[in-house]
Amino acid sequence: MADLAKRFPVRRFAFWRDVRFLRGAVQLIVLAIVIGLAIWLINNVNQGLARARIPTDFSFLAQPSGFQIDEGLVDQPHKRTDSYANAFAVALVNTLRAVLVSLVLATLLGLFIGIARLSTNFLARTLALAYIEIFQNTPLLLQLFFIFTSILLTLPRATEPIVLPGPSYLSSSGLATPNLIxxxxxxxxxxxxxxxIGVGVALWRRLRTIRLETGRTTYAAEIGLSVMFGVGILAWLILQPFTVDFPALGRFGYVRDRGAIVSANFVAIVLGLVLYTSAFIAEIVRSGIQSVPIGQWEAARAQGFTYGQILRLIVLPQALRVIIPPLTNQYLNLAKNSSLGAAVGFAEVFGVARTMAQSVSVVPIMVIVMGIYLALSLITSAVMNVLNARFQIKTR
Amino acid sequence: MTTAIAPAEGAPASQVKRPVIERGVLAWLRRNLFRTPFDAALTVILVAVGGSLLAQFLEWSIAQADWTVITTNFRILMQGTYPAEQGHRLGLSVVLITLLAGVSWGIWGKLFRATAFAFVGGVLIFVLVPLAAESLADSPRGTFGGYVSGQLAPLFSLLRDPVLLLVGCLLIGYGLGRFAKQIDRKRAGRYTLIAWFISIPICFVLVRGFSDADGILPVVPTSRWGGLLLTFMLAFVAIVACFPLGILLALGRMSGGTRKLTFKAPPRWWLNPLQWLRALSIWWRNLGNYPIIKLLCIIYIEFLRGVPLVTVFFTANLIVPLALGDNSIDAVVRAMVALTLFEAAYIAEIVRGGLQALPPGQLEAAKALGLSPVQATLFITLPQALRIAIPPLVGQFITMFKDTSLVAIIGLTELLGVSRAVLAQSEFIGRHRELYVFVAIVYFVFSYGMSYAARQLERSGSGAIRKIG
Incomplete structure (x- = not known):
């Protein structure tokens, strides 16, 4: 060995020619530049704030805010004397409310329009195309302004509302629907x-296993479904667990504490988010369905499946693999776009933060706001990643 | 649709009917509108609903709406408070850009008959309505003729010249592009691309100017830009500036390769701090050869993709003057900076998608040929990745164009902001429908135009990887 080392001496070269050194050096230089830049900018901001005598700490959160929010799950959720932290919490609840409701409605409407886009009916697919193009090619903020000025402001007063089936009432004081008490x-x-539901699911699975193993007809789905829902319906009839509370009209509009009342601003932001997002979801659904090979349709039709069955049992489950990743992006966009609720006077996180910025320093406020939206985005993508992993093809 | 009738059992072949090929209007109707009873019911419902909506809209737009809000404020909607005597500079920029768009269309696109008819029809409306209005000039108010001459004619005659100019430039450019393509397709394409890269700064200089008040191109401060002009300048600047930044971020995130070490977790590893360190070390080593650069890029991209654009605008509006220690920075510039930084994160992800879609053989072949990493990126991987990424990039540019409307929230007067300012004037209160419909049409025309162009580009094959043979 020693002989070998003598015959082939290791060629020494300068350490700065070592690729590991170069990589490290490049990264350290970049890091130094970034940190230096950050320090310089933060320092500037701090000096500017100090010159303007604006505090940058978070101690304001415990102080009373001095403004009130009427929008929320309960009556008067945030009073003038409540703290800033309370205002943030109320605003976050409002954002979540708007996002969740819009998310469900936009998905349903988008699915519906995406399927209509591929309909054999000329009128249905043309109207779906027109819907998609109109809502995709105009800004959401413009749509919200339009909804606000042309629909919201023209609603009748609460004393003479538009009566919807239910009975529900729609007026400038909001939408009142029956509520379950x-x-x-x-x-x-x-x-x-x-x-x-638990017993039903267990039965269904058990009966299906029996059918798969023995080939006997076991009516797994029929029995399972009827147990799942039958118990709930029977119990409802016997126990009468809820009373329906109908909205009522008094002399000055809706009677408080009757029915479920959401504000007109809530209706406006949900309407805007649903119309806009569903156009994008429809396109995603369409491309997902089109990504399923036509042979799948033909094979299913040859086996006697109906159109609805083909869609539900054959095509959509396969399309979901293609649909879920871009759908996640749309959900993230929807959550972020809810920050435009300020344009229709809805008290969500960004709108409330804008109100706060008039009285306290903007730096801590924006740190909190961006933190909230980041957390929302991360949670949404985590949930959707789990879903995505479940729907991908299982390869062995 | 062919209907094949299966031969009955034992029937002679001569009795099998020939499949009937259905043609004509009735067959089309049956196939597309009345295929099944459900289809027929759907058609009837859709005709009723869609027809009544359309009828209401048409009745409103040609019999009730008061379009004077647009004719009166047309200039301010288009260019804000840009000095009127300098308007020719904007006209020149528009002509330049439209000509270039036409040339690109001629080289890479195709003029379909339907598009040509749409153009001719559109132009004819703008020419004919004012002409028709002259013959209806003495119709009394309240009648349809009176409405056309009083309301629609001014609007259409106002829009006629710009529309004619735009369509004219587009078609002249199209002709030029076709001509250049026949001479030398490759060179024509290359020169057009170069022309795009030069013309955008030229337009910027034209609009902004560079000399003092008495010079050839006096400076027009950004605070006087407004309306559609500001919308376009914001979008242009952001598109041009965020593109290199986005590519750098994408390269940073892809740099140094990746390793795929897996963390083989022993049972209850979360109770053991030493195992935490092991997991951390594997995660760090999986980041590749440049972990610090990669992490910085990931943090930047994921942070900006996780927050709404309005919060970025809002923060930049208040923080940028403080951070740079300079209070004189204009709100428009702040918005441009915010939009650029924000969109760069999205562009980076799209470019990364393109880079990941490349077959790894490309990079390996480049290395085998002795290209340095920089050369391999510049000449081999990046051009192909960008070519793959064209469709989503155009989609992002459309989004960016629409996103400029959010600056209205921080009080800038781009197209949407200026229309709110107009509506705040007492004489135009209640005219929001007319104005917002007009603004929506403007946004629609440009967004749809861009997506149409992208689809044509995709169809022409320019976006695809070149294949062997």
């Missing part, structure tokens, strides 16, 4: 329904 038996009902 729990009674003392509702806890039992929830428990019984949960048990029913």
């Amino acid at each position: 729990p009674t003392e038996t509702s806890g039992w009902w929830v428990l019984l329904t949960a048990i029913g």
Whole structure:
């Protein structure tokens, strides 16, 4: 060995020619530049704030805010004397409310329009195309302004509302719908329904296994479904767990504490988000369905499946693999776009932060706001990643 | 649609009917509108609903709407408070850009008959309505003729010249492009690309100017830009500036390769700090050869993609003057900076998608040929990745164009902001429908035009990887 080392001496070269050194050096230089830049900028901001005598700490959160928010799950969720932290919490609840409701509605409408886009009916697919193009090619903010000025401001006063089936009422004070009020038996009902669903699912699986193993007809789906829902319905009929509370009209508009009332601003932001996002979801659904090979349709049709069955059992499950990643992006966009609620006077996080910025320093406020949106985005993408992993093809 | 009738059992072949090929209007109707009873019901419902909506809109737009809000404020909607005597500079820029768009269309696109008819029809409307209005000039108010001459004619005659100019430039450019393509396709394409890169700074200089008040091109400060002009300048600057930044970020995120070490977790590893360190070290080593650069890029991209654009605008509006220690920075410049930084993160992800879609053989072949990493990126991988990424890039540019409307929230007067300012004037209160419909049409025309162009580009094959043979 020593002989070998003598015959082939390791050629020494300068350390700065070592690729590992070069990589490290390049990265350190970049890091130094970035950190230097950040320090310089932060320093400038701090000096500017100090010159303007604006505090940059978070101690304001405990102080009373001095403004009130009427929008929320309860009556008067944020009073003038409540703290800034409370205002943020109320605003976050409002954002979540708007995002969740819009998310569900936009998905349903988008699915519907995406399927209509591929309909054999000329009128249905043309109208779907027109819908998609109109809402995709104009800015959401413009749509919100339009909804606000042309629909919201023209609604009648609460004393003469538009009556919708239900009966529900729509007026400038908002949308009032019937509400379910729990009674003392509702806890039992929830428990019984949960048990029913659990037993139903277990039965379904068991019967399906029996069918797969023995080939006997076991009516797995029929029995399973009827147990799942039958128990809940029977229990409802016997226990009467909820009373329906209808909205009522008084002399000055809606009677408070009757029915479920959401503000007109809430209706406006949800309407805007749903119309805009569903156009994008429709395109995603269309491309997802088109990504399923036509042979799948033909094979299913040859086996006697109906159109609805083909869509539900054959095509959509395969299309979902293509649909879910871009759909995640749309959900993230929807959550971020809810920050435009300020344009229709809806008290969500960004709108409330803008109000706060008039009285306290903007730096801590924007740190909190961006933190909230980042957390929302991260949670949404985490949930959707789990979903995505479940729908991908399992390869062995 | 062919209907094949299966031969009955034992029937002689001569009795099998020939499949009937259905043609004509009735067959089309049956096939597309009344295929099944459900289809027929759907058609009837859609005709009723869609027809009544369309009828309401038409009745409103040609019999009730008061379009004077647009004719009166047309200049301010288009260019804000840009000095009127300098208007020719804007006209020149528009002509330049439209000509170039036409040339590109001639080289890479195709003029379909339907598009040509749409153009001719559109132009004819703008020419004919004012002409028709002259013959209806003495119709009394309240009648349809009176509405056409009083309301629609001024609007259309106002729009006629710009529309004629735009369409004219587009068609002249198209002709030029076709001509150049026949002479030398490759060189024509290259020169057009170069022309695009030169013309955007030229337009910027034309619009902004560079000398003092008495010079050839006096400076027009950005605070006087407004309306559609500001929308376009914001979009242009952001597109041009965010592109290199986005590519750098994408390269940074892809740099140094990746390793795929897996963390083989022993049971209950989360109780053991030493295992945490092992997991951390594997994660760090999986980042590749440039972990610090890659992490910085990931943090930048994921942070900006996780927050809404309005919050970025809002923060930049207040922080940029403080951070740069300079209070004189104009709100428009702040918005441009914010939009550029924000969109660069999205562009980076799109370019990364393109880079990842490349077959790894490309880079390996480049290395085998002795190209340095920089050469391999510049000449081999990046051009192909960008070519793959053209469709999503155009989509992002459309989004960017629409996103400029958010500066209205921080009080800038781009197209949407200026229309809100107009609506705040007492004489135009209640005219929001007319104005917003007009603004929506403007946005629609440009967004749809861009996506149409992108689709043509995709169809022409320019976006695809070149294949062997």
